[in-house]
Amino acid sequence: MMNACIVGFGAIGPVHAEVLSNLKSAKLYAVCDIDKSRADKAAQQYNAKAYYNFDECLNDKNIDVIHICTPHYLHYEMSCKALEHGKKVVVEKPAVMTKDELEKIFSEYNVENIYPVVQNRKNICIEELKRIASSDKSIGKPIGVKGILTWSRGASYYNAADWRGKKATEGGGVLINQAVHTLDLMMYFMGAAKEVSASMHNCSLQGIIEVEDTIDAYIKYESGATGIFYATNAYCKNSSVQLEFEFENRSFKYVEGMLISNGEVICSDSQEFKGKDYWGNGHAKALYDYYENKDRFSLADIKDTMNAMFAIYESAQNGKSVIV
Template identity: 40%
Template sequence: MIQKAATVAKMETEIRAAIVGCGSIAQVHAACLDRQKGIKLTSVCDIRKERAEEIARRYGAKVYTSLEEMLREEDLQVLHICTPHYLHVPMAEAALTKGMHVFMEKPPAMSYEEYAGLKEAAGTSKGQLGLCFQNRYNPGTLQAAELMKHGIPGKVIGGRALVSWSRNKEYYTESGWRGSLKTEGGGVLINQAVHSLDLLTLFLGKPVKADAVMANHHLKGIIEVEDMMEAYIQYENGVKGCFYATTAYCTNMPPIIELHCENMNLRIEEMRTACFDFEGREIDTGKFPVSLAKQKESMGKSYWGAGHQDCITDYYQALKEGKKVPLGIEQIKDTVGLMLAIYESARNGKEVIL
């Protein structure tokens, strides 16, 4: 594969950005862009024109119903992809082939083949691909990372992730694409809990094995995808991970990431990291010789996390300075590979070696 040059050109003038896909998450992206200096949301695109018009009126953008037309007519530098899952990779490839920068919502891919194609397109493009794994920017995530950096918890021995959310029948039937394997690629794992899987892998290291089961408990006959995924994950150096996610719960609760370490247990929940001794007593983090991140304003629903603004800001800062973006395809390859391996294991009933 042809590799990009080591240096990336700085973007000296106002950056012209566009959004394709004008659903709920696009509203968050548009609001984040509006807060950025030197960035102009010039155009928006959606096959449902009224949705594009809603965002366009608010931010003074031009409306399109065809991505091909928007890419042809507009002099764009960055494309934000906020469309249904099955459109992510072909749209990213179309923009990257033109040398544009791309900022893509999750998931980066629905299959190994898609991931390989996206990696090839990103590796040969003059543009940079950024991935929206915004929960890496949550205060709790940053707090845990800071503690780890200073060695306070000690070596990570294992971890678990728990996601308990609620998605009803209408969430799927009224979308036109959710609930279908062809267009969504999966259910609770690929659409909701991939962020928690990403954080688990961020702290536990490189995954080497996955053994998983999945089920559809509460929407049988309505959706083709899972509403429950459970996985036992083995990471390098004997680190163990347990993952459980469901959208069959009665409400939406904040995800929980727990890390069992040599010196203490860490719990990332409700936008903060709490530390506990092995008797379950909370440890006063104010006594640690580090300054932990404070809670930031949430962009979107509270249980999503608060990291969109910082994730998008970091992406554009890298473009402006001519640096490689902080969350590209290499930085999330372990998460994507693990997600696809979990699906493979659950569908085939066999352990998968990564």
Template identity: 40%
Template sequence: MKRLGAAIIGCGSIHGVHADAIEASELGRLVCVVDIDKQRAQASAAKYDCRWYVDYLEAINDDEVDVVHICTPHYLHASMAIEAVRAGKHVLVEKPVAISVSQAQEMAQESKKHGRYIGVCFQNRFNPESQKAKEIIDSGKIGAVRGIKGVVTWFRTKEYYTQSGWRGRFATEGGGVLINQAIHTLDLMQWLGGGVKAVKGNVSTYLLGDVIEVEDTADAVLFFKNGARGIFYATNCYTTNSPVEIEIDCEKATLRIYDGTLVMEQGKSRELLVTGKASETAYKSYWGRSHAVLIDEFYRAVLSDDPRHIISVEEGMESLKIIDGIYKSSSTGNVININ
């Protein structure tokens, strides 16, 4: 089977996860890396034995490149993805897919127009505990979903924002804890629950208000399409990065996802369905363990022209709609219909 040539745009911390996954894959090979910091690009190219560029347009016009991985600051995702598909490349973009729903819609249109796939890195869908929970819910064995709870309690320092050059501002990050840290949890909640139709929520900035203009804390009630109700809380004001908690209350049982495990409770019985620790990874534990799985699935989809296992722009847009709804609800005090 052909090995797809890959380019990674952006050589920040997350790019190493992508590069290692490509190197380990039988379906891809790393052709080049790109960064506006010449020394950073050169260091990555030396580590992974590939070419390097400073201008991303050189990478997307490289004839050996089939797939472009976008690991840049949020505000660059949409424009770079659109340029890549126009150049005939498939694209895998880190979350968020874009910083606005309108940008994501344009990406989806360009993807269809040029016949190229754009996938979104919501890798936590591929975690074993997420996959098993989805399988159980979709089977109907434990009845319909009645409610979902998602809790994210993390922390970020002043330096996390000031040293980045782009975090902490709406124009470049697109938001705060919602679009950067908690978006994976919102994606899992809507994916497991079958989609959200309306939200009511609030956002606040409790710490570092003199440093950032975005929110560090958010809470919301999510109204699902199937009649279920969700509650959501996320903050960057804690003192450590605790494991994310997700609970799914169904008619006949409750599922709990926490730190790589999945537990099912039915009455007084408690069954451990998936064991493991999210911290058992060479990378930051809150990045999840499944980038390599997602990347392999994306490459397999490109090679077979079968997009069933790609997390598409349209799917990636759902969490953006929820986030946009929470912002609007916070400013108006109203329930906001998003679908």
């Protein structure tokens, strides 16, 4: 049995708590939030300890795993401190917020002890596509990928939490926060990027956020494949992410929880987990695999995604293509 502590009990912390409370190999032992009422309420609900200061969690020897569900600018520092105190880390996206943090964490820490929450990789359709891509040689090599996210985030979303919408605390806008999972799935199948060319805009939230609400990128992969990526928070609703994966001899579409090939639905995602459906429903599977199956991604598995993301931001910022 591993004792888990959730740090940050805002929108996503409770999703982790709900999943943890249904696992056999994990116990929700503590909850930490600087908002005392949130920590107390959660502690009471889950019969857990309440902490209001992260350092207290670090010094509690009963805690084995720290789930970092705090704003982006705290992920790097909290992950490093947790590792220094001998804890394992489950960290929400983005695992780190800057390229500098990415480089430092790889050079100074054992990143195998960091489990990044990339729950969309655990969707049934994505696991099935991974199985096909790695076992069915007849489909040929990957040659192209398309990822499109069109969601809606207005002033009320940004005003609900101080850290959102600011470069220093969110690290960017729609890419680093909402569309990083879409980019991650593109990278999961295409491998490392070689060069990116990108642009970004604030179309709908001028005066409300200082980061982008819309971003696009053209990605050249080391394999020779190419990718098109588009993400916006300026749509009228949260519609399903659309992904297309092109292999030499076969195409796959992933949309609305269905994997489609040759005009046929070949796989559907589970509807068991009651998360917001446009987030995907993979948190339950991601945490189940971590604790029960010991089937764990590490930070090394998402390095290509993080490198591509920082290169896209650099290119969009400078207006020039960037070698990754």
